[in-house]
Amino acid sequence: MRTAGAVCLLVAVTAAAAAAGFASGQPVLLPILCLLPAWPLMMLELAAGHRARAVGAMLVWSAALAATVTALCLLWPARAAAVVWNGPAYATQMFHWIATGEGLESQPARFVPRHLVEAGLFVGLSLLTGSLASLLLGVVLLNFMAYYVAQVGLASGLAPLALAAAWHPWSLIRIASYVVLGVVLAEPLLRKLSGRGPALVGARPWVVAALIGLGADLALKAALAPRWGLMLRDLTQGGALPAGAGAW
Numbered sequence: 001m002r003t004a005g006a007v008c009l010l011v012a013v014t015a016a017a018a019a020a021g022f023a024s025g026q027p028v029l030l031p032i033l034c035l036l037p038a039w040p041l042m043m044l045e046l047a048a049g050h051r052a053r054a055v056g057a058m059l060v061w062s063a064a065l066a067a068t069v070t071a072l073c074l075l076w077p078a079r080a081a082a083v084v085w086n087g088p089a090y091a092t093q094m095f096h097w098i099a100t101g102e103g104l105e106s107q108p109a110r111f112v113p114r115h116l117v118e119a120g121l122f123v124g125l126s127l128l129t130g131s132l133a134s135l136l137l138g139v140v141l142l143n144f145m146a147y148y149v150a151q152v153g154l155a156s157g158l159a160p161l162a163l164a165a166a167w168h169p170w171s172l173i174r175i176a177s178y179v180v181l182g183v184v185l186a187e188p189l190l191r192k193l194s195g196r197g198p199a200l201v202g203a204r205p206w207v208v209a210a211l212i213g214l215g216a217d218l219a220l221k222a223a224l225a226p227r228w229g230l231m232l233r234d235l236t237q238g239g240a241l242p243a244g245a246g247a248w
Contacts (some may be wrong), residue, residue, distance in 0.1 A: 005145070010057060010060055010061060010064065011064040014034070014038070014061050014064040014065055015064060016052045017033045017034055018030070018033065018034050018069055018072065019072065020035055021033035022069070022076075024069055024083070024230075025082060026083065027083055027084070027085040028085075030083055031140045032179075035136050035139050035201075038062075038133060038135070038221075039131070041061075042186065043130065043186065043190060046185065046190055047144055051202070051203070051206070055180055055206070059176060059179055059180075060104050062175055063183050065139070065142060066146055066167070066175075069084070069142070070146040070150050070163075073146055073149075073150030073151075074149045074150045074153055074154065077150065077154060079181075080147055080150065081147075084141070084143050084144055084146075084147040085140055085143070086144045087143070087147030087148070088147075090145070090147065090148055091144075091147060091148045095155075095239050095241040098152075098233050099240070101123050101226060102243065103113055104176075105221070105225045105229065106225050106226050108218070121134075121187060122137070122178060123181070126181065126186060127185055130189040131182040131183070131185055133184075134182055138175075138178055138179075138182065145167075145171060148166065151241065152165075153166065155236035155237065155239075155240060155241065155242050156235045156236050156237075159222075161235060162236060165231060165232060168221070168224075170217045170224065170244055171217075173213050175215065176212075176213060177210045177212075180208040180210040180213070181207065181211075181214075183206070184200070184206045187203065188200070
């Protein structure tokens with residue numbers, strides 16, 4: 001982003017778009033509106049040769065989106081259960097892990113292959129669609145993670161520590177890594193459509209950084225998830241899901 005004013009504008013537009021999608025009550029419309037402020041801006045920056053600015057803009061957008069959707073889910077949990085696709089199911093799954101220690105989060109043999117498949121799907125969709133489809137899928141995942149975070153906050157009595165801890169550090173690294181990867185992998189299709197050729201000068205460090213981040217995500221999750229679940233259990237009164245949170 002070029003200026004502080006541009007950053008503030010992107011945050012405001014992102015919040016407004018997410019709020020409009022949330023108010024619509026349409027699970028399909030919510031992720032589309034959430035992505036609407038970001039993808040065109042990313043492509044404009046890339047077309048102008050400003051890869052770093054595109055990355056910065058997308059990181060600001062993803063942070064603003066996560067904060068906005070979490071706040072909306074906290075304020076209107078019943079509406080959130082109806083509009084955030086997979087939100088209730090994901091929250092139920094995660095609260096079972098918090099309460100019992102059992103689940104995908106604490107089993108590297110299960111989550112590592114799944115993450116690798118997701119990474120491959122993200123790369124393929126990014127290259128095929130200029131990251132439009134991959135980032136839209138990312139928005140869906142980010143939104144139901146935000147729903148889960150809000151449920152942790154409600155279960156804890158809105159304890160700030162619980163809200164912060166529910167954004168697992170490995171998840172934040174994964175989100176940032178996918179954002180960077182999505183920006184860089186949008187370039188080949190953009191360059192092809194504009195007739196500028198396949199060369200991506202200076203892209204390798206960004207790709208390497210994103211891949212290191214995805215590796216760190218797996219390593220931190222394997223190392224920290226069991227203890228993190230115990231901490232969240234203490235913060236949420238034994239891992240009890242708020243009434244109605246796991247139902248559409």
